[in-house]
Amino acid sequence: MANRNVPIPRRQLYIGGEWREPVKKKRIPIINPATEEIIGDIPAATAEDVDIAVEAARKAIARDDWGSTTGAQRAKYLRAIAAKVLEKKSVLATLESLDSGKTLFESAADMDDVAGCFEYYADLAEALDSRRKIPVNLNSDSFKTYVLREPLGVVGLITPWNYPLLMAIWKVAPALAAGCAAILKPSELASITCLELGEICREIGLPSGALNILTGLGPEAGGPLASHPHVDKISFTGSGPTGSKIMTAAAQLVKPVSLELGGKSPIVVFDDIDNLDIAAEWTLFGIFVNTGQVCSATSRLIVQESIASAFLDRLLKWTKNIKISDPLEEDCKLGPVVSAGQYEKVLKFISNAKSEGATILYGGERPQHLKKGYYVQPTIITDVNTSMEIWKEEVFGPVLCVKTFKTEEEAIELANDTKYGLAAAVMSKDVKRCERFTKAFQSGIIWINCSQPTFNQLPWGGKKRSGFGRDLGEWGLESFLNIKQVTEYTSAEPWAFYKSPSKN
Ligand SMILES: NC(=O)C1=CN([C@@H]2O[C@H](COP(=O)(O)OP(=O)(O)OC[C@H]3O[C@@H](n4cnc5c(N)ncnc54)[C@H](O)[C@@H]3O)[C@@H](O)[C@H]2O)C=CC1
Ligand SMILES: NCCCC(=O)O
């Protein structure tokens, strides 16, 4: 077991390059979901602190040491942050697990991904220097033009608890690469590692105000950020209802938003797969990784009737083999869900499914051997119909619901039978069929013969009620840039649209 006694730093808000007590001096307890114990506290920002942070960000943009940097100069800061994350990886991973319940293996992988994301955007920041000013030929003797890519300005980044530091970095890294000044508002349910990012920025000497970190409650800290007149964009990942509130607040000021709002993603398994075990493992990974708290979780299994019984049998064998324990224990593969609220919510989904007539094929309860902590067994639900809540709503927990199909048309119809459109997976060895599904799936992310692998280079986001806009890849950088056209009249001749007064 990793050292559970890693001290939890007592931090303040990170504003203008300094630790600063919240104006109202309030704090929020940190709860370890594996033990239900309070292990520390975080500062609770309010509108007053948002004002101070926005001012610090505006000053950073106005100052040469941030506002006039080249991409290559910003890349140096991003690489220094990446190196510090790797240097502190073991402590950061332990803190992430203590705060969120994530298995230590997954937290450590997240820290590698965090460093990788900073390095990836360092490369893109450098490349931006040659793309910053692009001449456009108009085939005109009278006009010379070019297009500039410039930082959008002050950006608000509101992020969730399921990948506390990684989801923040998917926005922080491209925002800094673009040259924006950012205000990060992580989730009050898991903020420790985001505050430690503040300490890293201080240690590497990131110019003050380029990144500000405000922990606090959604309505009290996130709300004022979303509606602040001097915040030029909000990038949000989280729940649909909160995304909708943020969009409403931003709409009052015609402030651009990008929203990544989760889903109810399908995984379609055909009877032509060669190896049931390989397909079974991907199916379980698609829903049980991070205890199912993944926006792209493939939470609806749609399996061809002819192999349904054999496939479910295989799924059960693999599921029974999953180690559920304290996330710091070696080989733990399923930790607790993040909070008491999430635990109650997941169990309620399961009991509602039961009362609507579905069958709990496996799991559905707290594991017998764990008396404390917000643990839920990996759960597989069958006899599901398309009007049931468990088919329609995002659970955000380790709960897979299953339906069978006979024909390809039926499978596509079931896969798209959702208000969401984030991800979708198909398992089949028929290449043409996979191409047909790639076209037919109404979503932003398609996985073929796998589920969940995620790469910095690829756009991440959805359609329908999963939101709009993209994190990651070059699209993640573009979302923090303003495109400015510059048009110059180069002719010595008059424009001659109006009659010249000298000709009267
Ligand atoms: N798509 C995803 O990645 C996620 C989906 N969820 C889903 O959402 C459900 C609720 O979880 P929550 O933690 O309550 O998610 P949430 O969407 O309310 O929280 C995400 C972020 O938004 C902030 N926030 C909340 N209310 C706000 C407001 N009025 N204005 C501005 N910011 C606000 C939160 O403080 C947090 O930083 C979960 O049970 C899960 O189903 C939760 C987290 C991530
Ligand atoms: N594999 C990362 C998934 C991130 C998300 O839940 O949005």
Ligand code: NA
């Ligand atoms: Na926590």
